[in-house]
Every structure is written in structure tokens, then in C-alpha cells.
Amino acid sequence: MDNRGSSAIGGRTGYVLVVIAAVLVSAVLVPVVWEETSGPDDAVAVVSIDRTITSSTVDALEEDLREARQNETVKAVVLKVDSPGGSAAASERLYLAVQRTVEADIPVVASVQATGASGAYYAMLPAERIYTMPSSMVGSVGVRATTPAPPYGNEIRTGPDKASGTMEQRREQVETLRRMFVGSVMKHRGDDLNISREEVSHAKVYVGPNAVENGMADRIGTQSDAIEYAADQAGLDSYAVVEKEPPTLGGIILLGTDSGQPVVVKKSPVGYDGVDAGTPLMVYGEVQYQDEVITNGSA
């Protein structure tokens, strides 16, 4: 009798206790799962352009921007820029990706850290507003490329321009890229600029206050200011800030020894292995080309 009663109570009570325990455990887990699966309702995504712009870094950045366009919770994008630019083609790709994001009705705001020059400046042109730090370097609207190498005798080619073409051809190619770069600057910032097309072509970099004064940038401000403005443009009162992981290093630096002496070989992150294709660059600053930087440490 006792056994039966005990068993019956244990059975019903047991089930009740199990249900209560399950609900309690669920109550603990639900907020965690909800947080993981839903995230905040609205977010401002921060996409970092923080190194030389190469094809591989743009792969990652394009993916970040595509994600921002596709994720309905991302309402605005801030470009955190600290780059001297990169290859012309990669810079143009990034420009187009930013432009598509703007066209998708997502406010894009740029925040320049130390440098937002050349190809990096190109990339942020479609931004609604460009913030710079007081000491940021902004501008350098121009293109550069190596001159064609003299014909190499020990080779058979199928045509005279197979390897590199003529100086005049290279000049025309670079000029074409310059026209498109300057054309893009005038398209996006023509109404704000207080300097002429020719002055833009001068490829000068400007420190923050100069850049704001001449219209190459809009405001002196920090990344927080940029985030706040982006959120405001998206009509957000409360929002989360989602920092996208910056792309991995694009260049390769090798350290080695040669005959006991230290040798440094730094490979251009925008060229091709073993081939100097005269890749046009949109870069501010001195460039170490592949064939230029093999040196003895004591030289």
C-alpha cells in the first residue's frame, strides 16, 4: 500500500517536477539563445579599411558590405579608414561596393584615422559624410605606375607590345585612370569642393582642417561622431555597433639571410609573383616595388 501510494505520488509529482525543471532550465537558456540568434534590432556596422587595398583585402570588404546590405538589422555603415590606398583595380572595386551600399539606401559615413589617401579616398567617395581627425592625411587623388622596362633580348614574343608596350601607351593608361579617379571625385564631391579640378589632380594630401576647408572632407570628428551621424541618418534612437573583422594582411614580408648578412625582401602586396605587370597604383607614399628592395642590411 505504502509502496503503491509512494509510487503514484512519485509518478505524478515527478512529472510535475520535471516540467517545472524544464521550464526553469529553458528560462535560463532562452535569453542566451535569443541573444545569439536575434542580435539587436538595429545596428551600425563598422567596416575597417585599415591597410593597403589589394584584391584579397577587397574580397573580405566586399563581403562585409554585401552582408550589411542583406542583413535587415544593419541600418547604417561606418567606414573606418586608415589606409594609403592600394592597387587601382582593387580601389575601384571597393569604391563600387561602397557605392552599391549607398544605392541600397543604407547611410554610409566615413571616419578617417591617420590616413585616408589615394585609393582609400577613392573608396570612401560615395560616403554621405567624411569625418577626419585633426591630424589625418586626406586626398592624394592620383595614379602611378612603373615605366615599361626596356625590351629583354633573351625572349621571343608574339608582338611588340606583348610584355609591356610603349611609354606613350603606359602614359595613356595612367591618364585614363586619372581621369576616372578625378571624375569620381567631382561626381561625389564636386558641390562641396572649394578647389578646382586641376588642384584635385595635383594629388596633394591635406591634413584634416585643410581637407575640411577645401571640401575634400566634411567634418573634424572621431569614429564615435561618425557612428552617431550614421545612426541619425538611419533614424535610429537605439542601436548596436557591430565591428566587422578587418581583412587579413595582404602583403608578404620575408626575412632571411644571404651569405651570413641580413637580407630583407619585402614583396609588393599589389603585384604578381615574378611578374612586373606595371600594375597601376593608387597609393600615397613611397612604394617599394618587388625588384627594388633587396638589400644588404649593412649597405
Added chain:
Amino acid sequence: MAARDVLKQVGLFVVIVAVVVGGTAVAGTIGTSTDAPSTPDVQNEQFEPSNALPPTDDGTGSITMDADAESKTVLVDVGHENGISESDIQPLLNTLVDNGHEIRFFTRQDRDLNESLRSADAYLVANPRQRYTGEQIAGVAAFERAGGRVLFLSEPAETQGLGGLLIRRIEQVDNVDSAIGSTFGLAVQSGYVYNLQENQNNYKSVYATPAGSSDLTDGVDRVVLREASPLVAPDDATTLQSLDGTTLSTTRNGGEYTLAAHTGNVTAVGDTDFLNAENAYVADNEAFIGNLADFLVSGDKAEGAPQPPQPEGGAPGSGPTGPTPQPPQRAP
């Protein structure tokens, strides 16, 4: 409690937790759909060929000479560490040879420039990096006074990077010994000129237009100079000048700069690149080169100039002299 009951209760627990937590997860993903919307179109008129492509120059034409002169000898100086090679001025040299004139080179092995000048009718010197001796300067001056033609070419100092990644030294290599130019009242300014408004596909490729009418600018509307140094020359000596709005790299001052000048029997041009095969047929460069060839062979140099130095106790004065000092002639 039977083992069966325990199993049922554990099962119930798992089902309830799975339903609640799983449902939450599903609900959480609603609203973060990653369905790909179509990629927004972008319009970029600045990439259209009509806006992006620069005008091209077909680079055709031929270099011709008008001068109907008898065969003359042109001495080309490559003995002063000149920053130029024979191939750099090949179109001019070929034109002279095609028209029956002789080219000779003064090399480092030819110790006496004045002796070489004596048998020449014209003297061409480009980018002399080694200084002239006083005797050589006097010799070239005497050569010019005697009617010999002098073509003086220069271009901006070159910047050369020495060393490598860790230790790097930048050196400026001056291309011009200023003493030789100053003998004729000519000097080369430091830096290069550029024009961002109107150029031949690069800011350094400036247009030079005639400053007036002369034999040197006959048939020339505009010449393209790839990297030119402005010249300092007497006011009336300017032959070619840059377009208004051209800027000097060192001072960043805009204006019209003298890029070719002519005084006496001397012509100076602040560029050498226009003479190479790739640039010789751009714009009206071929006409200008033909005129320079005519200039070189149109002189009437007195024989034997510059004279060798007089032996001690000989005629007064020493060093090379021309036979009869005469005022500079306007030529051609």
C-alpha cells in the same frame, strides 16, 4: 519509481527544453533573413569611354630639312659625362646623315675639345655633367664667334635612389654644367615645368608654342616636351614658350616659361626627350627637329676656329680664339 518512469520523465524534460529553446532560436532568426536582394545598380558616367579616354596622338610625320647646304660636320659631345646616349637623339642624327652631313663624336678619349671643334661646323651638347675647363669654354665661345653653330640641350636634374630598403640615399644629379651656357647668356633653371590643365597625357608633358616667327619655329604649332627645364635667356631670345598656366616645380609659380631660346649662333632647348624616336613625331616635334637640323648646318664658320693657343712669346693673349671676333649674328 520504475526505471521506465524515470526514462519518460527525462524524455519529457528534453522535449520541453528542446521545444522552448528551439522555438526561441527559430523565432530569433526571423527578421535576420539573409535572402540576397538584387545588387543595386550604380551609374558612373565618369567611366564611359567618352569621358575617360584621353585624346591620342597618331605620332606620324617625317623629319625633313630645308637647308640646301653643302656637307657640314656636326660634332656631338659625349665626352663630358653627358646624360644622353646616341640613340636618344637618333632621329636628329639620322636626318643630318640622310641629308649628306657628317656626324662626329667627341669622347672622353678625345682629349682636346678645341681641336675637335676646329674641324667641325656645328657643336651639339646635351646634359654635360662634367665641368668644362676654362680652355674648353673659351674654345666653344670662339667657335661660336667664328660662325659655328651650337645646339645646347638640357633637362632637369635626375633624382637617383641609392641603397635599398634599410639604408637609402637620394642624390640629385645635375645635368648641366652652367658655365658653358652662361658663356652665351643662357642658363637653365632648376626643376621642371608642368601643366595640369592642358598637357599631352601627363602633367610633365607640356606643350611649347612659338614665341614669334622664326626659322626655328617654321611649321611648328606646338611641340611636346616630356620633362623640360625652363631657360633663362635674353628677352628677345625666346623661341618656344610654355602655355600660360604652366608651373615650375621648384617654385610652384605659374606663368609662361622659355623652353627654347636662340641667341647669336646658339640655340638652347630645355629638354632632350623630344628628340628620341618615341617622341620625335608627336605633335609638331618632327617639324621642330627638322628646323634644328637646318640650324646646325646653316652656319658659315671660319676655317680653323677655334685657333690653338699661341706659343709663349707669340701673339698676345693665349687660349683659343676665333679668327675675327665679330658681333653675334642672328641665325639662321
